[in-house]
Amino acid sequence: MIEVLVVVGPGVVADAGLLEEIAAREFAAAGVSGALVHARDASHVLSLLSSPSSPEGAGGVVVLPGSSAEVRSLIGRDLGAVVWVDVERADGVTAGEGATHLHGRGVGGLAWGIRHAVHRVRHPSRRIAYGPLPEQRGELYLPDADEPPVVMLIHGGYWRSIWAADIMGPLCADLVGRGFAVWNLEYRRPDLHGWDATTADVAAGLAILATAHAAPPYGSGTLPPYGSDTLPPDALQPDADRTVALDLTRVTVVGHSAGAQLALRAVADAATGGAQAAADEAHADGGAGGAHAAGARAVGGVRVVMAVSLAGVLDLVEGDRRWVGTGAVGAALGGRAPEGQVAAPPYADASPLLRLPLGVRQLVVQGAADDLDLVDFSRRYARAAEEAGDEVTYLEMPGDHFDVINPATPIWQATARALAGDPAPRG
Known part of the structure; x- marks a missing residue:
C-alpha cells in the first residue's frame, strides 16, 4: 500500500x-x-x-x-x-x-x-522542459500502447499562479488508461509574467511535441540540455523492452476553464502561423535554443485534429464586462475590454469567440450547474463556430465547473468517449 x-x-x-x-x-x-x-x-x-x-x-x-x-x-x-x-x-x-x-x-x-x-506515485510521468524557466515544463504520461495519439492538457485557474497543472492529474490517469499519451502543460501565468509570456508558453508547449526529448522520471536525474537537437532512441521508453513513438498526426488540445481559452487561442494561432512567432518569443525570454523547437514545430511535425473546451471562458469581452472570476479577464490581459472596440488587441487575438473559424473539429463541454455566464459563453461560442463553418459538437450535461475534470462523473465519461473515437483518419 x-x-x-x-x-x-x-x-x-x-x-x-x-x-x-x-x-x-x-x-x-x-x-x-x-x-x-x-x-x-x-x-x-x-x-x-x-x-x-x-x-x-x-x-x-x-x-x-x-x-x-x-x-x-x-x-x-x-x-x-x-x-x-x-x-x-x-x-x-x-x-x-x-x-x-x-x-x-x-x-x-x-x-x-x-x-x-x-x-x-501511482502514475509516473516524465518531466520535459520546453524553456529554461521553472514554469516552462510539462509532464508526459505514456500508455501501454504503440504510437498512441496525444492529448495536450492546459489547466485553468483564471490565469492566476496559485493554480497549476496538478489539478489535471486525474484526467491524465484516465486518458492514459484509454490509450492516449498525455502532455500536461505548465506555463507562466500573466499575474506574475504578463499576458504575452502566457500566450508564448502555450504555443511553445505545443511546438515542443514535435521534438520532445523526455527527461528521466522524477528524482532520477537531470533534464536533458535545453535546445538539444537529439531525440535518444529510448527517450520515450516506459520499460526496458520497448520504445514508444508518439503519433503526432493525431493531437487533441484540451483546456479547462481559462485553459480552454488558451487552448483554442493556440489552435487559432497555429492555423494562422502565429504559433511560431509566439513560441520564438517564449524561447527568446530564456536564451538560446528556442529557435530550434519553434522551427521544428513549423516543419509540420504536430497535427492538431481536435480542440476541446471544458467549461471554457470563451468570450473574453463579455467575460470582462460581466466581471467573471472577480475581474480575472481584465487582470490577465492587462486592461478592461474597450467599449465599442471589440476587434482591438489583445481581446481580438485572445478571445476564442473572435477567432472563428478555427478550422479543426471542436468539442465544447459545459456543466449545466456551472456559472451561468460560462454556460452562456459555451452555448454562444458553439453556435457561432458552427455558423462560421467549423464542425462542432456541443455537450451540456448536469455537473458543475469541476465535474468536467472529474473522471468519476457522467459528463467526463461522455467527454472521454467522444475523445476516444478516432478524431481523424491516419495520414
Missing part, C-alpha cells in the same frame, strides 16, 4: 486538529495509509525526508514548510519528489529537482498536496 507522510513545519498558521482531519479524509479517499508529523525544526524536517520508504510500498511526502527560514531553505534542495505546500500565497519559490511547490490555496491546499503526492 502507498504510504504518505505529511510533515508540518514550525510556524504553520493553521489549527492542528483541522490539518489532521484534512489528512485523514484524504488518506481514506485515496485508499492509502498515512501519518502527519509536526516537525520541531529544519533538522527534524530533513531527517523525516531522509527516512527510507516503507518496504511494503511506495511513499509520497507532503511538507507544509511554514515561515521558518531554515525550513524554507530546504525547498530548493534536491530532496526527491517532495510536494511542498504553502497555505499562503508564496510567489517566486522554485522547488528542487523532481519536487513540486503548491501555494495560495489556503488550508485546503493540504488536500491538493496529498492528492498530487499519491498521483505521482
Whole structure:
C-alpha cells in the first residue's frame, strides 16, 4: 500500500486538529495509509525526508514548510519528489529537482498536496522542459500502447499562479488508461509574467511535441540540455523492452476553464502561423535554443485534429464586462475590454469567440450547474463556430465547473468517449 507522510513545519498558521482531519479524509479517499508529523525544526524536517520508504510500498511526502527560514531553505534542495505546500500565497519559490511547490490555496491546499503526492506515485510521468524557466515544463504520461495519439492538457485557474497543472492529474490517469499519451502543460501565468509570456508558453508547449526529448522520471536525474537537437532512441521508453513513438498526426488540445481559452487561442494561432512567432518569443525570454523547437514545430511535425473546451471562458469581452472570476479577464490581459472596440488587441487575438473559424473539429463541454455566464459563453461560442463553418459538437450535461475534470462523473465519461473515437483518419 502507498504510504504518505505529511510533515508540518514550525510556524504553520493553521489549527492542528483541522490539518489532521484534512489528512485523514484524504488518506481514506485515496485508499492509502498515512501519518502527519509536526516537525520541531529544519533538522527534524530533513531527517523525516531522509527516512527510507516503507518496504511494503511506495511513499509520497507532503511538507507544509511554514515561515521558518531554515525550513524554507530546504525547498530548493534536491530532496526527491517532495510536494511542498504553502497555505499562503508564496510567489517566486522554485522547488528542487523532481519536487513540486503548491501555494495560495489556503488550508485546503493540504488536500491538493496529498492528492498530487499519491498521483505521482501511482502514475509516473516524465518531466520535459520546453524553456529554461521553472514554469516552462510539462509532464508526459505514456500508455501501454504503440504510437498512441496525444492529448495536450492546459489547466485553468483564471490565469492566476496559485493554480497549476496538478489539478489535471486525474484526467491524465484516465486518458492514459484509454490509450492516449498525455502532455500536461505548465506555463507562466500573466499575474506574475504578463499576458504575452502566457500566450508564448502555450504555443511553445505545443511546438515542443514535435521534438520532445523526455527527461528521466522524477528524482532520477537531470533534464536533458535545453535546445538539444537529439531525440535518444529510448527517450520515450516506459520499460526496458520497448520504445514508444508518439503519433503526432493525431493531437487533441484540451483546456479547462481559462485553459480552454488558451487552448483554442493556440489552435487559432497555429492555423494562422502565429504559433511560431509566439513560441520564438517564449524561447527568446530564456536564451538560446528556442529557435530550434519553434522551427521544428513549423516543419509540420504536430497535427492538431481536435480542440476541446471544458467549461471554457470563451468570450473574453463579455467575460470582462460581466466581471467573471472577480475581474480575472481584465487582470490577465492587462486592461478592461474597450467599449465599442471589440476587434482591438489583445481581446481580438485572445478571445476564442473572435477567432472563428478555427478550422479543426471542436468539442465544447459545459456543466449545466456551472456559472451561468460560462454556460452562456459555451452555448454562444458553439453556435457561432458552427455558423462560421467549423464542425462542432456541443455537450451540456448536469455537473458543475469541476465535474468536467472529474473522471468519476457522467459528463467526463461522455467527454472521454467522444475523445476516444478516432478524431481523424491516419495520414
